[in-house]
Structure formats: structure tokens, C-alpha cells
Amino acid sequence: MTTSEQIRNQFLELRKGPSELAIKFLMDQYGDTLFGIVLKIVGEQQLAEEALQEGFVKVWKNLSEYQFEKASLFTWMLTIVRNTAIDLLRQENRHKNQNLSPGVYDSINHSVESQISDIGLMNKVNKLDPKYRELIDLIYIQGFTQQETADHLQMPIGTVKTRINAAIKMLRSMLATFFILLMNVFK
């Protein structure tokens, strides 16, 4: 579980050198996860590739802005890349004269969900109660605000706040139990 810290330390070292190398490193570490997320948000391969490219160029332009004592490296990149994808999707939808609303995500999620399940998912996370998964997905992955989430799920914002915290606690305890089980298998 220390890997994200090691990745961050390696990145901080690389950042002192040529910026192309630091970006290549970030791409190797987080490219696939970010690409999958972008694909989920925009729902279409070509636009997702464009979004990932734009997102990484933005990450590169802001390399020196990342402050390691604050956000995790991954979350920092996720925010940049995700916002780029949402902007691109908005532009696309404007062309099509549509408004982006959380409802747009519904159809997209549905079509991409099947692609995602093909590439092999973490079983444990899948076993997380769907109501909790959906919350982490909306807020952390897709970047909804708590108010947008409350409107989308038609529940009071107070419930969203309580539930998202419970969701993360549940996720943490599931992962912890899983690692203890694995320890015995690897013995």
C-alpha cells in the first residue's frame, strides 16, 4: 500500500529533470486508469483520446504547481484530466445543441460499463454495495458536486454527505479484510 507514495517520490525526483520524462513516467503509472475514466465520462474512443492528450498537456504545463504535501498525485491529475474531458464533452454537446446534465452520464455510463467489465475488474470493489459505489463514482470519478449528486439521486444533501463518508469507510474496511485473507494465501 505504499506504492502511491513511492510513485510520488519518484515523480518529485523526475520533475527536476526534463519534463518529457516526468510526463512519460506519469503516463506509465496513471495513464490507463485516467484513460478509462475519461472514456467513461465522454463515452467515445476518439473524444477520450483527445481528452487524455489535452489533459496530459495541461498536467505538463502545471507540473511545477503540484504540491506534494496536499493532494495525492493521482487525485491532482484526475482533477485536471477529468475537467478537460468534461469541457470537451460540453463543447461537443454545444455543437449538438444539447445541455450537459447529470442525465447525460446515464446513457454514457451504461454503454461504457460493458467495455469496462470486459477488461477485468477488481472483484472486491464490485462487491461494494451499489449505492456506495455509485456515490464514489459520481463524486470522485465523475466530479459531481454534492449538490449535483443530491439532485441526481433525488436525496437530501445531508444524506449524500453521510453516505459518501460511510462509502469510503466501507471501501477501506473491505480492502483491509481482503489483504488479510491474501496474506494467508501467499504464506
Added chain:
Amino acid sequence: MNQKINIQEIKDSGILEQYALGLTDAKQNEEINKWLADSDELQLELKEIQNSLEIFATQYAVPVPGRVKTNIIQRIGQELKMVELKSKYRRYMYQGIAAIGIPFIIVGSYLWMNYQSSRSELSILNQKLNEQTLLHIQDSLNLTDCNSRLEVLRNKDAKKILLKGTPVSPQAFASIYYDTLSHKTYLDVLDLPKPPSQKQYQLWAIVAGKPVDLGVFDLNEKQTAFKEIEFVKEAQAFAITLEPMGGVVSPTMDQMYVMGGVN
């Protein structure tokens, strides 16, 4: 006020979860950063929250097509050169106008045309130069890479760990060179069956009983012949499993091809 109670209160309040999700405002962030600076326990708590969210996010992973990776690196190289070019040419242009003056506007336009054509020439040259720079960076990286490999082989403290085939594939075989002094690890795959399409091998280290993902690899020389991999402290064992393309977050136990313990 007792600090211990405070820490527990902060943990229970869920504010760190909100912070990790990016839902807190600037004023809250300022306060949370102060708490974090004062308390290792809260830092650890935040790290665990962030790690769980990262693991959650990896379920979405889809391999990035190779050409997209190349495009990104090229785009960045071009942007770097464009920034230099722009500032250089702006300077030339101002100098030219000042020296020639209005009566020589014809000469000026001639220069302008010249400038345009040399700009495009220069941009082609710069693009080539940029490609060369990248190649050069790659070369020097390769050389450093070779040297550090040699170092591991020479170093008596580096451990060679044999990863032996499991019942899934008894003939499978790989080695890990694990150097805890220079913090380097190398993977050398000697015999693994060709994976079916849409599958990739994934390497794991076991640290404190937990599997740590060391990435997926394809069966080609670049990826399997003495390849440097991420170093993890205090690895107890290494294992390779066969997983869906792009890898998974937790190893599929019945698809473990080789494993071997450190010591």
C-alpha cells in the same frame, strides 16, 4: 483541549474524506492542512483514504493506445520548441523594423517574406532537433540503465530470487534481482507460456503480507529481459499472475504462474 480527543473527533467527522474527494472549501483546506502538519496520525489516515480511492479508480483502467502516448510526448516536445521560437522571432522582428525604418518598407516586406519562409524551415528543423533530443535522452537513459544492471550483478548484496512454476505451469521460470542497497529490482523472465489474446502477465511483490502491484508486461525482449521494475522495500516474495489486459488491482490466485520468496 486534549489533542488525542481532537484527532479522534476529526477522524469521526468525515472531514478528511471530504478533503480527499476535493469537496472542502479553501478555508477548510487551510485548517485541515494545519492539522495535517501537526499530526502524523491524521496524515496516515488521509493517506489510507486516498489509497482506497486510488484502488477504487483503477477498476476503470483501459490501456492507452500506443499512438496516443507517442502523440502526447510529441505534442509536449513541439510546445517546448514553439515557446522558444516565438520569443526569438519576436525579438528579430522588432530589431528589423527599428533598423530599417519606414522608407525601407519594401526591403522590410522582403525580409518579412523571408522570415516567413525561414520560420517554416526552422520549425521543421526544430521538430527534427526535438526528435533527436528525445532519441538522445533515450540513449543516455539506456546507457545508465545498462550500467545499473551491471551494478546489480556485481553487487554481492543483491539477491537473486528464483520464481518457480506453480501447478498451473510447472515449467514456467523467472528471476528477480533484488538489491536492497541501491534500491533496484530487475525482472528476468526465462520461460513463460505465450498468453492468450486479451491477457497479460502481471508482476506482484508481497510486502507485509499484502500484494503490491508492480505492473503488467508483454512477452517481448524489451519487457522481460532483465527489465528494471519498481523497487519496493521489504518485499517478502514475488509472483506473476495471468490477468485481463491492463492488469487488475488484486491478483487472481488460481492464475499464478510463478512465485518465489525472498531468502
